[in-house]
Amino acid sequence: MNKERKLIIAGNWKMNKTVAEALDLIRDLKIELANVKEVDLVVCPPFTALSEVSRAVLDSNLRLGAQNMSENNVGAHTGEIAAVMLKEFSVRYVILGHSERRQYQKESDALIAKKALAVHAAALKPIVCVGETLAERQAGHTEEVLDTQVRRSLAGLSKEQMAETVLAYEPVWAIGTGTTATAAQAQEAHAFIRKLLAHMFDEAVARRVRIQYGGSVKPSNARELMSLPDVDGALVGGASLEARNFADIVKNSI
Numbered sequence: 007m008n009k010e011r012k013l014i015i016a017g018n019w020k021m022n023k024t025v026a027e028a029l030d031l032i033r034d035l036k037i038e039l040a041n042v043k044e045v046d047l048v049v050c051p052p053f054t055a056l057s058e059v060s061r062a063v064l065d066s067n068l069r070l071g072a073q074n075m076s077e078n079n080v081g082a083h084t085g086e087i088a089a090v091m092l093k094e095f096s097v098r099y100v101i102l103g104h105s106e107r108r109q110y111q112k113e114s115d116a117l118i119a120k121k122a123l124a125v126h127a128a129a130l131k132p133i134v135c136v137g138e139t140l141a142e143r144q145a146g147h148t149e150e151v152l153d154t155q156v157r158r159s160l161a162g163l164s165k166e167q168m169a170e171t172v173l174a175y176e177p178v179w180a181i182g183t184g185t186t187a188t189a190a191q192a193q194e195a196h197a198f199i200r201k202l203l204a205h206m207f208d209e210a211v212a213r214r215v216r217i218q219y220g221g222s223v224k225p226s227n228a229r230e231l232m233s234l235p236d237v238d239g240a241l242v243g244g245a246s247l248e249a250r251n252f253a254d255i256v257k258n259s260i
């Protein structure tokens with residue numbers, strides 16, 4: 007597939023996989039994806055598996071991501087994980103503002119922006135998630151919601167930091183539901199976000215930023231979604247938990 011930006015496909019394992027299960031999955035992914043060079047591949051296990059998985063991916067094309075990070079560097083923040091701790095395990099990417107964290111942990115755009123700055127300060131790359139709910143889409147508010155989330159979640163980033171940030175457009179109604187955005191809906195939202203980035207930063211930054219699509223990506227719909235001009239990869243939940251599915255998504259995207 008001839009793309010303007012290199013695709014980045016990340017598996018968000020969420021709260022799944024013990025260490026032993028994580029290592030089994032990595033073993034299979036390394037076999038399935040050994041020859042893939044065309045796509046940046048990222049796996050985001052739970053924190054408890056980062057140590058072992060970091061060793062297991064050393065000799066592979068799989069890069070490591072975390073599912074969240076504290077906006078603070080150190081200290082009295084019970085239950086939180088700091089950048090320096092992730093860096094011990096060669097983590098490169100950090101998912102921020104996933105809709106599950108926005109919904110269940112009540113993470114705000116302002117908090118996500120603070121986290122994004124902390125991620126960059128540690129020379130890691132954030133994957134910042136945005137996306138509308140079904141009610142917001144049905145009310146015709148998709149662009150308004152995306153505008154607000156993108157502006158506020160990326161507030162304070164420099165052009166250089168923005169260029170190294172990955173965005174993930176994840177319509178909440180498509181996450182874990184089996185319902186995928188149509189190609190037209192995905193392209194429209196991605197193009198809207200890119201235009202907004204050009205306005206907030208500049209054209210060159212907007213052209214560089216990779217925008218992943220997330221929401222029930224599976225082997226059968228990956229090719230069409232990844233072929234869209236403003237779709238630069240995928241953030242995959244459920245289908246990333248099984249090596250064959252994740253590998254087929256990657257292979258169908260090349």
Ligand code: PEP
Nearest residue numbers: 181182220221222243244
């Ligand atoms: C996600 O949680 O980021 C996601 C896209 O999940 P799923 O692929 O299961 O819809």
